[in-house]
Amino acid sequence: MSESLTSLERTLLTLEGKLPDRVPVDLHNFQMTARLMGATSFADFYRDGDAMAEGQIKAWERFGHDVLIVENGTAALAEACGVHVIYQDDAAPVAKEPAIKSLDDVDSLVVPDPYSIPVLAENLKATRRVVEAIGDRAFIIGRGDQGPFSLASEIRGMSDFMVDLALGEQPEKIHRLLDFCREVAYRYMLAQIEQGAHCTSIGDSPSGPDVISPRFYREYAYPHVKRLVDDLKAQGVRVAYHICGNSTPIIEEMVSTGATIVEIDQKADLHRSKAAAQGKTTLLGPVDPSGVLANGTPDDVTAKACEALEILAPGGGFILGPGCALPATTPDENIDALIDAARCYGRYDRR
Numbered sequence: 001m002s003e004s005l006t007s008l009e010r011t012l013l014t015l016e017g018k019l020p021d022r023v024p025v026d027l028h029n030f031q032m033t034a035r036l037m038g039a040t041s042f043a044d045f046y047r048d049g050d051a052m053a054e055g056q057i058k059a060w061e062r063f064g065h066d067v068l069i070v071e072n073g074t075a076a077l078a079e080a081c082g083v084h085v086i087y088q089d090d091a092a093p094v095a096k097e098p099a100i101k102s103l104d105d106v107d108s109l110v111v112p113d114p115y116s117i118p119v120l121a122e123n124l125k126a127t128r129r130v131v132e133a134i135g136d137r138a139f140i141i142g143r144g145d146q147g148p149f150s151l152a153s154e155i156r157g158m159s160d161f162m163v164d165l166a167l168g169e170q171p172e173k174i175h176r177l178l179d180f181c182r183e184v185a186y187r188y189m190l191a192q193i194e195q196g197a198h199c200t201s202i203g204d205s206p207s208g209p210d211v212i213s214p215r216f217y218r219e220y221a222y223p224h225v226k227r228l229v230d231d232l233k234a235q236g237v238r239v240a241y242h243i244c245g246n247s248t249p250i251i252e253e254m255v256s257t258g259a260t261i262v263e264i265d266q267k268a269d270l271h272r273s274k275a276a277a278q279g280k281t282t283l284l285g286p287v288d289p290s291g292v293l294a295n296g297t298p299d300d301v302t303a304k305a306c307e308a309l310e311i312l313a314p315g316g317g318f319i320l321g322p323g324c325a326l327p328a329t330t331p332d333e334n335i336d337a338l339i340d341a342a343r344c345y346g347r348y349d350r351r
Helices: 007-015 030-036 049-063 076-080 103-108 118-134 148-156 158-167 171-194 214-233 248-256 270-277 289-294 298-312 332-345
Strands: 067-070 084-086 094-097 139-146 199-203 239-242 261-263 282-287 318-322
Touching (some): 007 139, 049 067, 049 332, 076 118, 076 139, 118 139, 171 199, 214 239, 270 298, 282 289, 289 332
Antiparallel strands (some): 084 094
16 A cells, blocks of 8 residues: 655654554564574674664564654663663563662762763763664654653662552652662663664553552652653653553553653553544553464454554544554564554544
8 A cells, every 4th residue: 555654754743643645653662673683692682782773673564664763662761770680582671670779878889970880871872873863754762761760669679669669658758769760760761862863762561550559649750750741841752651461540641741652551441542542642562462462363453453442543642653662573463464454444534
């Protein structure tokens, strides 16, 4: 099927609240790109900006998706802040040992310079190379890694951070840690935009209802994401905001952060999400990356994509994609089915 718009044009129109020729498609596929490149060690691949960029470009040439998310996982900022990170041969890096043993140590933390920390600098190189190669045709998101709450949970250690929240004995120190994490995210997200990315993004999944209560989200996570988004928007920066799991109880607050894109996954109530987002932001998702895209059939993918399109596309403000990162083993034919669904059925004016 011939198309009149480039992927970049189509996505920008969608973000402006307009109705382009069809719904754009996103691939959250940084793990798939390692497989596509034949990487024998993901550990080496995720620290090589040239390889990551080549993988993203090859994936775009193969699948023709509209939106690319350039990243290397969920631990780069944590590593830059002193967290011990484990690089795995067949999966994304993971935070292992926290950087601080007590909230009293928060003032010892230093905001890293993303251009001088190797893991961040390589990610920035990957974004820059992708933008140089295809940024005039595709919409590039230079991922800003983790949001304030998620980064805080890695720096402090998830278990200890949850105990800090539950005890509620040092709320001012918790907010000080979150302030620090917001500053770290802000600097890195700006650096991604400085590479030419059209948008930046954060994942803040530990702040979602699958982990903490909506009350704790509103008290601790929301104010810092709201300020982060406000500060970036003041610089003319588009922001995408992701929380895994059933974000339904906080979807109105996620939208009210002012994020340009709100990413939802398969657990979210699609009707409520659409109602909250309509005319205010663009939703991205929500096809199950593991249960459907990685382990289903092309027919399964088509069915779930069409279900999402039926609910989320009318009136605009929707980008079809996986609800979170795709496993490296996701079959190519399932990705083709996702993209074909948008091309065949992704009409914004459907009723």
